[in-house]
Ligand SMILES: Nc1nc2[nH]cnc2c(=O)[nH]1
């Protein structure tokens with residue numbers, strides 16, 4: 077690290093030091109050297125830090141936040157399908173299984189065309205960064221070449237990401253399916269390619285689509301690949317009642333037990349949705365250290381159901397937020413926070429003594445919760461010394477905003493307004509591993 081790489085961001089800083097805990101550093105500071113956070117503090121300790129850094133001969137870049145701005149950790153999208161981006165906003169006349177058959181497989185099979193792949197994947201990565209997603213956990217598609225194009229886009233724009241080549245040996249679509257041999261061989265090829273890029277921000281993730289697109293033997297082989305290469309795993313679980321019934325009929329087991337039998341439940345597994353999990357399944361998932369990606373917009377657009385996040389957390393399951401594009405129409409984790417609040421309020425109408433989530437809870441899910449869910453909380457998720465600097469400068473007083481701000485807000489009010497009324501216009505700067513990417 078050269079001495080000239082020191083940045084100090086000075087102003088109002090908000091993050092979650094631990095699960096569901098929020099901290100405001102009023103007139104605080106964060107020191108970033110290279111990609112790492114090396115100090116954080118309040119106004120009382122600032123001068124001491126500055127003197128120390130100056131005495132070390134560092135060239136210091138200072139960024140002073142305005143009163144209308146806050147510094148927050150970057151957002152983590154724990155579940156997004158990059159190739160489905162062209163279908164965002166389409167197909168919500170269907171529910172999950174018909175939607176997959178009518179819209180989704182028909183789009184994903186077109187990614188044999190690598191020009192389409194490059195155009196769409198560049199757009200998705202740029203768009204999600206623009207909305208403040210510093211880390212994304214992507215489903216790519218069945219094709220190895222196109223999945224590598226997604227890795228290219230992620231590297232080009234400097235996002236942190238897990239990227240998975242999708243595996244599926246059973247499908248309603250004749251030209252969007254693979255044999256088990258192809259699936260395993262291409263998964264290894266894909267992993268080798270990503271590893272050979274030697275980019276510390278990008279890792280491959282093992283991606284069986286869902287229980288209905290594979291058999292236990294195939295999923296078990298994928299579990300072995302994950303174990304042998306120390307990789308994360310992502311899939312879908314318990315999203316829709318018809319799907320849950322078919323899984324039970326086909327395997328004679330609960331959904332979580334199907335994955336457990338396939339060795340897919342590890343402490344590096346992220347399961348999307350998880351709406352209809354029984355207590356027993358949740359105990360199993362918590363014991364295995366697997367996590368749930370809560371995708372509230374998708375759950376309502378596809379009419380899958382309302383996921384009770386508080387229940388997941390009470391069982392000790394790690395939870396993050398996912399956009400699930402294009403099951404959900406928006407690439408914005410800010411929008412996912414709002415949807416998570418809406419879902420929780422809707423649940424409170426039919427449950428006695430149920431306190432719905434509040435804006436600070438969904439802020440936790442969008443930041444540290446997401447990092448925990450993806451097993452990246454040793455690197456990102458909040459402003460802890462030693463972690464990498466993934467952060468957003470949010471400004472609620474920009475030109476042409478969705479809503480105008482008339483009165484001066486406190487830092488916590490700025491966060492609250494951003495959660496309820498913000499969008500990409502309010503995300504004025506984005507940093508990934510210390511690098512300014514917006
Ligand atoms: N939301 C969603 N659920 C799925 N289950 C299996 N595949 C998918 C998918 O692409 N999106």
Ligand SMILES: [Zn+2]
Nearest residue numbers: 155348400403
């Ligand atoms: Zn999904």
